[in-house]
Amino acid sequence: MSTLTDRxxxxxxxxxxxxxxxxxxxxxxxxxxxxxxxxxxGRGGCSFCNNASFAPQGQDGGAVRRQLDEGRAVxxxxxGARLHLAYFQAYTNTYAEITRLKALYDAALEQPGxxxxxxxxxxxxxxxxxxxxxxxxxxxxxxxxxxxxxxSAFDETLARVNRGHGxxxxxxxxxxxxxxxxxxxTHLIIGLPGETPWHQRETLARVLNEGTDGLKLHPLHVVxxxxxxxxxxxxxxxxxxxxxxxxxxxxxxEMTPPEVVFHRLTATARKPLxxxxxxxxxxxxxxxxxxxxxTRRGTRQGARPLHSDSHLPGTQESC
Numbered sequence: 001m002s003t004l005t006d007r008x009x010x011x012x013x014x015x016x017x018x019x020x021x022x023x024x025x026x027x028x029x030x031x032x033x034x035x036x037x038x039x040x041x042g043r044g045g046c047s048f049c050n051n052a053s054f055a056p057q058g059q060d061g062g063a064v065r066r067q068l069d070e071g072r073a074v075x076x077x078x079x080g081a082r083l084h085l086a087y088f089q090a091y092t093n094t095y096a097e098i099t100r101l102k103a104l105y106d107a108a109l110e111q112p113g114x115x116x117x118x119x120x121x122x123x124x125x126x127x128x129x130x131x132x133x134x135x136x137x138x139x140x141x142x143x144x145x146x147x148x149x150x151x152s153a154f155d156e157t158l159a160r161v162n163r164g165h166g167x168x169x170x171x172x173x174x175x176x177x178x179x180x181x182x183x184x185x186t187h188l189i190i191g192l193p194g195e196t197p198w199h200q201r202e203t204l205a206r207v208l209n210e211g212t213d214g215l216k217l218h219p220l221h222v223v224x225x226x227x228x229x230x231x232x233x234x235x236x237x238x239x240x241x242x243x244x245x246x247x248x249x250x251x252x253x254e255m256t257p258p259e260v261v262f263h264r265l266t267a268t269a270r271k272p273l274x275x276x277x278x279x280x281x282x283x284x285x286x287x288x289x290x291x292x293x294x295t296r297r298g299t300r301q302g303a304r305p306l307h308s309d310s311h312l313p314g315t316q317e318s319c
Contacts, residue, residue: 004291007300008253011214011263015085018143024081025118026071028064029090030104035125041164047227048161048189048220050273061107068111085143086111087118094121094130102133109142116143118185118263123148123173124165135180145214146182147263148173151189153203160193162227167206174210185214185263190248191240192220193231197248204252205306208260215256216264219245219286222276223269232276239277246289250297253290254304262301265290 005013015023035041068086075081086108094101108114117137126146138144148170152158155166170186177184186207190200207215222232222239231237240248249265256262266286268274274281294300 004287004294007291007294008262008265009258009260009301011261014261015083015143019083019115021083022079022081023083023085023115024075024079025087026068026075026084026114027087027089028067028108030064030088030093032088032091032093032095034091035095035122036162036164041124042162044162044227046161046163047193047231048223050223050225061103064104064107065111068108068114072111072113082113084111084114085116085118085145086114087120089118089120092121092125093119094127095125098129098133101130105133105137109137116145118145118147120147120149120187122165123150123170126173126177128176131177131180131182134182138182144182145185145263146177147185147187147214147216149187150203150207151187152192152195152199153206154195154199157192157195157199171210174212178211178213183213184211185216185261186212187216187218189218189220190245193228193237197244197251200248200252201255204255208256208306212260214261214263215252216267217249217252217262218264218267219277219280221267221269221274221280223273224275229275241277242279242286242289245279246286246293249290250293250299251304253294253301254297254299255306256301257305258302260301 004010012022034045037043037045068084072084075084088104105117108117119134134144134146150167150170151161151163153167158166174184188200188203188207219240222229222237228237232239253262266283268280268283270281279285
């Protein structure tokens with residue numbers, strides 16, 4: 001019987017092939033802020049972001065080391081993994097002075113078993129000096145992933161959710177990063193207000209055209225303390241069903257070339273933060289449903305590649 005990794009090029013299998021053993025991501029919160037909240041790009045943040053949790057703490061290298069120590073201990077008990085990527089996840093992890101960034105990244109890479117970094121950020125917050133710093137780590141033999149939160153390739157959608165940047169900033173960031181040999185992972189949210197499965201496939205087509213090396217797929221959560229939650233309560237936004245999400249995610253997997261690495265196929269939130277949809281509270285419910293749909297179709301990643309005319313303007317399907 002086939003497994004998900006037989007049908008999808010996952011980050012876990014990609015890293016195992018690279019290192020010959022399991023490599024586990026350890027999440028680090030380094031107290032970064034976001035230019036879409038502090039007034040540089042905007043205020044209030046994205047409509048789906050829980051701003052109540054926005055509490056930058058200005059953490060230093062010591063805090064990074066403590067988090068990695070704690071994470072390493074948990075992973076050792078659960079999976080036995082001895083190698084790790086330090087994942088700077090919360091908010092915009094390139095949005096600081098270069099000296100502070102270097103100190104934090106150095107602190108992570110100095111820890112036992114940490115073989116590389118995944119840096120989550122916005123496409124409008126990756127100046128050349130930051131990219132050059134990341135390249136310097138790669139040249140030292142570390143694995144580097146630059147994770148860009150795009151969410152949608154449609155500027156009208158990005159404006160609707162108050163994202164604070166457009167697709168052009170993403171194109172520029174990818175060009176400069178990949179031009180330096182850095183691997184880029186692109187975050188996409190399925191189910192944004194006003195979007196249909198056609199928008200998701202078109203976004204994927206545009207992202208693949210730019211040459212992304214990895215993808216993260218997320219269902220849109222409605223969580224407390226957000227503008228989206230108020231829209232949901234007012235009946236102005238309908239969350240996607242599990243079936244809608246799974247079918248769209250599998251469509252996108254089929255269209256993605258086999259060499260692109262899927263870092264994630266879903267994401268979760270927990271109650272009482274999560275308001276809707278309920279299925280976003282269970283990671284394995286979604287993962288199992290995606291695997292089952294892949295099996296039902298008898299398909300896999302790259303089985304239905306995009307054609308040159310499949311995402312031209314005017315080809316939107318009724319949904």
